[in-house]
Amino acid sequence: MASQDEQDPRISKIASVIRVIPDFPKPGIMFQDITTLLLDTKAFRDTIDLFVERYSGKDISVVAGIEARGFIFGPPIALAIGAKFVPMRKPNKLPGEVISEEYSLEYGTDKMEMHVGAVQAGERALIIDDLVATGGTLCAAVRLLERVGVHVVECACVIELPELKGRERLGNTPLFVLVSSA
Numbered sequence: 001m002a003s004q005d006e007q008d009p010r011i012s013k014i015a016s017v018i019r020v021i022p023d024f025p026k027p028g029i030m031f032q033d034i035t036t037l038l039l040d041t042k043a044f045r046d047t048i049d050l051f052v053e054r055y056s057g058k059d060i061s062v063v064a065g066i067e068a069r070g071f072i073f074g075p076p077i078a079l080a081i082g083a084k085f086v087p088m089r090k091p092n093k094l095p096g097e098v099i100s101e102e103y104s105l106e107y108g109t110d111k112m113e114m115h116v117g118a119v120q121a122g123e124r125a126l127i128i129d130d131l132v133a134t135g136g137t138l139c140a141a142v143r144l145l146e147r148v149g150v151h152v153v154e155c156a157c158v159i160e161l162p163e164l165k166g167r168e169r170l171g172n173t174p175l176f177v178l179v180s181s182a
Contacts, residue, residue: 062125069130103140121149135166
């Protein structure tokens, strides 16, 4: 893995295949479209490999993926590092008993849920999503896991929008990203 001073050459390729769509889904938003990353098998594999290289041997037993794009990146990482995959879902999407965490949106609130018993106190978790913007969903995932005694080792995202200060909202929870939009 490259040090902070030198960037892994795979990262520039990953950044180059992420399509930016202006004014989607509303005016003023520069949408970071990962579907073009998924279409490039080399860049997609490199994305997964970079995360696997970072988290192999870190004693992580849980990869928690945030709906929906965390479901794309989370399972292959979990399989490669020998961890289970736990989906963190929007309300009323999981059958059975759930535990939930409410979080703030720009206008209103939302909830994130996971199955009761999906994780155990003392487990070590990685939280994965495609993008960190304001950090609201990552913070909710951290709180939800910590409430049941799980240690969140790190949050990881393919893309960061640093101008929205999501990293700051995470406080002491480390955040690893491959591509910064700045």
